[in-house]
Amino acid sequence: MTKQDRAVRTRRALIRSAAEQFEARGYDRASLAEISAGAGVSSGALHFHFANKAAVADAVEQAAARALRRVALAGRGGDGSALQRLVDVTHRVARLLRADVVVRAGLRLNAEATTGRAPDLRGEWRACVHGLLDEAEREGELAAGVRPHRTGAVVLAATTGIEVLARDDQGWLARPSLTDLWHLLLPCVAAPHLAGVLDPAGREPERRAQEAGAARRQTAAAPLALR
Template sequence: MAKQDRAIRTRQSILEAAAVVFDERGYDAATITEILARAEVTKGALYFHFASKEELALAVIDAQMPDTVQPAAPTSSSKMQELVDMGMIFAHRLLDDALLRGSVRLTLDHGSTNLNRSSPFHGWTELHTRILTEGKERGEVLPHVVPADTAELIVGAYAGINTMSQAVSNRVDLERRATVLYEHLMPSIAVPSVLARLDMAPGRGARALAEVERMRKSALDASEADEAEELGAAPAGVA
C-alpha cells in the first residue's frame, strides 16, 4: 500500500510539474528535460507513468475533468445556479491552480496541431447539456431552449472569454468577464422567477467553492462517523 501511495504521489508531482511547464511554454516548446527538473524525478520514473510527452500532455488536459467538470455536489438546489457556479468556480480556481492552468493552456493552444484537445470541450458540453435538460424538466428553463445547442454556445463563449482574459490580464479579470457573460446569457435561458434569484456577482466563485468544500467535508465526516460506529458495534475479536 505504501508503494502504491508513493507511485500515486510521484505521478501527481509529474503532472503538476508538467502543467507548470506547459502553461509557461506551451506544448511545442516544452521539453521533457524541463519537466524532469521541475518535478525532481528521474527519466525512468516519468516514463514509468507516461510513455511520451504527448501522453503526459493528454493526462494534464484530462486532469481538469474530475474536480472541475464533475463537482462533488451541487452548490444549489437550482440547476441554473449550478450551471453558473461551474463557470464561476472555474474562473476562481484558475487564479492559483497550476494543474488547471496548464490543462487550459494546452486545451486552448492552437499551435499544438498534433495534440487531441477535444476531451474537455466534449466533457463540458455534455455536462452543460445534462444540467440544462434537468433544469428544463424542473421548469427552470425557458421553453424555446434546446439544451445541446445552448450548451455548445456557453462552452464556446466561455472558451472565448478565457482566451481573451489570458491575453489581456493573465486571467486576473476572468471572473468579471464570466459575470458579464452569464448576465447576458442567462436571461435568454432561465425563467424570470429563477433568473431573479441567481447569484452571478463577482466573488461568487469563491463563495460557491467554499460551499462545495463544506459539503464534501460534511459527507466525509458523516462517512467516518458511520465507519467508527460500525467498528464500535463489531463483536469482540472481530477486526
C-alpha cells in the first residue's frame, strides 16, 4: 500500500469514527481523542488531516452530501413515471440512512447548522422532491386539482419527520414505514390511469432481486408433480 493509499484510508476511518461519535454523543460532547481512538490512529494523525473538530464535522457533512446527491440524481435522471421515481428515491434515501452512519450523522449535523460551511442538504432534498413533482405534473401524472408545491410540502414533512424519529428508533427507516406512507398518498395525488401501476414499496433493484430469488426458491421447492 502506498503512502497516498494509507492517507486516504486513514481519512475515511477518521470520518467514519467522527460520524459514530457525533451520532452517539452529539457535536459538543464528541472529542477529537475519541475520534482518533475510534479510527485506530494517533491524535497527530488526526490533526494531519483536520485542523479541528469543526473541520472533521464539515468532512462528515460533505461525505453525506455526496452520498445523498448520488441517490437524488439517480431518481431525477431515471426512466419511467416521475411519481414512481419519487417513491423509489424516498426508499433509497431511507436505505442509505439505515446502512451508513456517515449519512445519518452528516444530515443531523447539517440540520443543526454545526459548521455553517456545508451545503443545505434539506434544501437539496426539497429541490429533488419538487423537481420530480413538477415533472409529474408536466407528464399528466397528478390527479385533477393536485398541485406540486402543496404535495411536496406533505412529502417533505413526512420524510423529514421519519428521519428525525429514526434518530431514536431506526425502525422508522424500515421499508414498511415509507410503504404505508405511499399507500396513503398515492391514491390522493396520482392520476386515475396510474391506479394499480405505481408501487408504494418502491422498485429498488435490491428488492426486485430478492423477490426473484424468493420466486426461484419457491419453484425449486415445489413438488415435481406440480411443475
